[in-house]
Amino acid sequence: MGKHRILLVHNNKQEFRSLKDFLGAEDFEVVAVADEVALKENMGDFNPDLIMLPVELSAKSGIELCEEIKQKQDYSEIFIVLLSQKKEDHNIIAGLESGADDFLFQPVHERVLLGRLRALLKRRQNKPAHQEETALIIDQDRYLIIAKGVEYYLPKKEFEILSLLNSRPNKVFSRDEIKNAIWDNFEKVRGRTVDVHIRKIREKIGAGLITTVKGVGYRLELN
Amino acid sequence: MGKHRILLVHNNKQEFRSLKDFLGAEDFEVVAVADEVALKENMGDFNPDLIMLPVELSAKSGIELCEEIKQKQDYSEIFIVLLSQKKEDHNIIAGLESGADDFLFQPVHERVLLGRLRALLKRRQNKPAHQEETALIIDQDRYLIIAKGVEYYLPKKEFEILSLLNSRPNKVFSRDEIKNAIWDNFEKVRGRTVDVHIRKIREKIGAGLITTVKGVGYRLELN
DNA sequence: AAGGGTGTGAAGAGATTGTGAATCAGGCTT
DNA sequence: AAGCCTGATTCACAATCTCTTCACACCCTT
Numbered sequence: 001m002g003k004h005r006i007l008l009v010h011n012n013k014q015e016f017r018s019l020k021d022f023l024g025a026e027d028f029e030v031v032a033v034a035d036e037v038a039l040k041e042n043m044g045d046f047n048p049d050l051i052m053l054p055v056e057l058s059a060k061s062g063i064e065l066c067e068e069i070k071q072k073q074d075y076s077e078i079f080i081v082l083l084s085q086k087k088e089d090h091n092i093i094a095g096l097e098s099g100a101d102d103f104l105f106q107p108v109h110e111r112v113l114l115g116r117l118r119a120l121l122k123r124r125q126n127k128p129a130h131q132e133e134t135a136l137i138i139d140q141d142r143y144l145i146i147a148k149g150v151e152y153y154l155p156k157k158e159f160e161i162l163s164l165l166n167s168r169p170n171k172v173f174s175r176d177e178i179k180n181a182i183w184d185n186f187e188k189v190r191g192r193t194v195d196v197h198i199r200k201i202r203e204k205i206g207a208g209l210i211t212t213v214k215g216v217g218y219r220l221e222l223n
Numbered sequence: 224m225g226k227h228r229i230l231l232v233h234n235n236k237q238e239f240r241s242l243k244d245f246l247g248a249e250d251f252e253v254v255a256v257a258d259e260v261a262l263k264e265n266m267g268d269f270n271p272d273l274i275m276l277p278v279e280l281s282a283k284s285g286i287e288l289c290e291e292i293k294q295k296q297d298y299s300e301i302f303i304v305l306l307s308q309k310k311e312d313h314n315i316i317a318g319l320e321s322g323a324d325d326f327l328f329q330p331v332h333e334r335v336l337l338g339r340l341r342a343l344l345k346r347r348q349n350k351p352a353h354q355e356e357t358a359l360i361i362d363q364d365r366y367l368i369i370a371k372g373v374e375y376y377l378p379k380k381e382f383e384i385l386s387l388l389n390s391r392p393n394k395v396f397s398r399d400e401i402k403n404a405i406w407d408n409f410e411k412v413r414g415r416t417v418d419v420h421i422r423k424i425r426e427k428i429g430a431g432l433i434t435t436v437k438g439v440g441y442r443l444e445l446n
Numbered sequence: 447a448a449g450g451g452t453g454t455g456a457a458g459a460g461a462t463t464g465t466g467a468a469t470c471a472g473g474c475t476t
Numbered sequence: 477a478a479g480c481c482t483g484a485t486t487c488a489c490a491a492t493c494t495c496t497t498c499a500c501a502c503c504c505t506t
Binding site: 192195196198199202212214215 | 450451452453454
């Protein structure tokens with residue numbers, strides 16, 4: 001789906017300028033411009049997914065500008081995040097009423113910033129087409145397994161083993177391979193521990209997904 | 224729907240007195256009174272939609288008075304906006320806990336003042352529908368949590384942790400992730416501090432919202 | 447029938463988390 | 477300055493869940 005494009009208006013403030021490098025180091029394509037004029041010049045070419053806009057701009061307020069952008073047919077789908085340096089910015093309500101999608105204060109924790117941006121950008125994707133029914137989906141973030149459309153929360157070891165098998169579907173993993181991958185070398189486990197975990201997984205997501213290859217190991221069966 | 228009625232307690236302060244003329248020039252019907260006694264005399268006759276109340280009053284604090292008003296059946300629906308002359312009034316949280324609907328600092332820009340008053344008066348209509356849709360709302364500006372329609376004011380650390388979890392709902396955050404995001408790297412906390420904060424949050428907003436993933440971390444559960 | 451390999455039930459060991467309470471620091475009040 | 481309050485941190489213990497191990501049954505092949 002390509003990198004998300006962010007158009008950052010820094011208004012010549014250092015705090016906002018630094019965001020460019022930070023976001024650039026993450027998974028975003030960032031263009032930083034100084035003011036409203038430069039913003040408008042870049043809109044067409046850069047075609048951003050999201051605009052970060054300071055509330056305090058030179059000519060007009062970021063809130064007015066936000067409103068303006070949201071009213072244009074071509075641009076109304078672009079996310080707008082307002083930035084403020086004052087932690088107690090009383091404009092938040094006016095800001096959100098102007099159609100902005102989120103409101104962030106400086107200083108903001110990096111993780112929080114990233115989280116909100118990603119959540120915002122993700123919002124759009126989830127909307128149009130839902131993912132088709134794959135037999136097995138593993139969501140590392142949520143620690144969630146979706147098998148045949150049903151969600152399961154597995155305990156840690158079971159989750160890790162299933163993730164391992166899923167990393168190479170249809171490959172047969174020997175018990176030793178699994179042990180080496182899941183357990184630290186020193187706290188080696190003996191005996192049938194792996195087998196028991198496999199059983200637990202089968203009880204939960206169904207027996208059909210994991211096949212036993214006698215004398216060799218286990219295999220995640222996907223078509 | 225007719226003009227909104229505002230009852231302004233000016234406490235003989237010029238800054239507050241001047242609000243009467245300003246608001247009167249807008250779309251409001253304003254009655255200004257000096258103190259608590261005059262306020263109570265006018266409540267019944269004037270039947271205001273909104274009361275503006277200084278934090279520093281002569282006899283008792285505006286916060287106590289606010290609490291008092293909100294407890295009366297007949298008056299509990301009236302909006303109360305607290306006014307403070309100290310920009311960093313530490314009573315803000317206590318003030319909001321007393322049931323006040325908003326908190327304004329002097330000097331306040333006219334536009335901001337109007338925006339917030341209007342937003343407040345508008346809120347009543349929007350509230351019921353909005354509440355049922357979202358299980359958790361975090362208002363960074365007012366330091367306010369709304370969980371299942373109930374408002375809470377959490378201490379700083381709890382608020383920050385909940386904000387972090389909310390930045391990516393349903394994602395599992397490990398304790399280390401939480402520590403790195405909330406605490407500065409040098410003043411690292413050890414042990415079970417995060418767990419205790421999570422407990423405090425659960426005690427307040429309910430245990431159902433935050434799920435524990437054993438061996439991994441915590442997750443904010445939203446559908 | 448024997449034997450290797452695997453599924454299954456159960457139980458103890460182990461680890462993680464919930465919980466009550468003590469301690470400490472900072473701000474505010476008296 | 478002393479005392480009180482709230483919030484933050486830490487500790488110890490209990491409750492809970494997970495992991496591991498064992499024993500036995502079962503299947504398949506020889």
